[in-house]
């Protein structure tokens with residue numbers, strides 16, 4: 001669990017936080033030449049404001065967040081939008097190297113971090129990088 005994003009905060013977040021404009025998604029799709037073969041990682045996905053609309057543009061989306069309440073609501077939103085190609089993973093930025101191990105030969109075509117970079121542990125060294 002992360003401090004500050006559980007319970008009511010997550011509920012309000014899902015209810016009131018604005019989504020990203022389609023033009024922003026278009027720009028990402030063009031810049032990364034995304035196709036329906038691609039996997040995309042949304043790190044710090046929150047309640048799915050980026051991951052859910054991205055899902056229809058790519059092969060699959062991994063939404064990763066350390067806060068279970070945020071992740072649960074992202075999953076609910078995806079279900080309401082009939083999104084079936086999103087996987088919701090409980091984890092923080094420090095878990096990304098382990099996710100890479102899981103993915104084997106495949107790697108995400110793009111990783112997005114929407115309004116969450118400042119919560120991450122910039123100073124910590126990834127175990128696999130030492």
Ligand SMILES: C[S@@+](CC[C@H](N)C(=O)[O-])C[C@H]1O[C@@H](n2cnc3c(N)ncnc32)[C@H](O)[C@@H]1O
Nearest residue numbers: 005044045046049067070092093114116119120
């Ligand atoms: C302001 S919300 C942004 C959510 C979403 N990306 C968006 O654009 O609406 C920040 C999110 O970062 C997550 N977070 C906090 N610390 C994190 C970390 N160390 N690694 C990954 N995500 C983290 C929180 O749980 C929260 O869901």
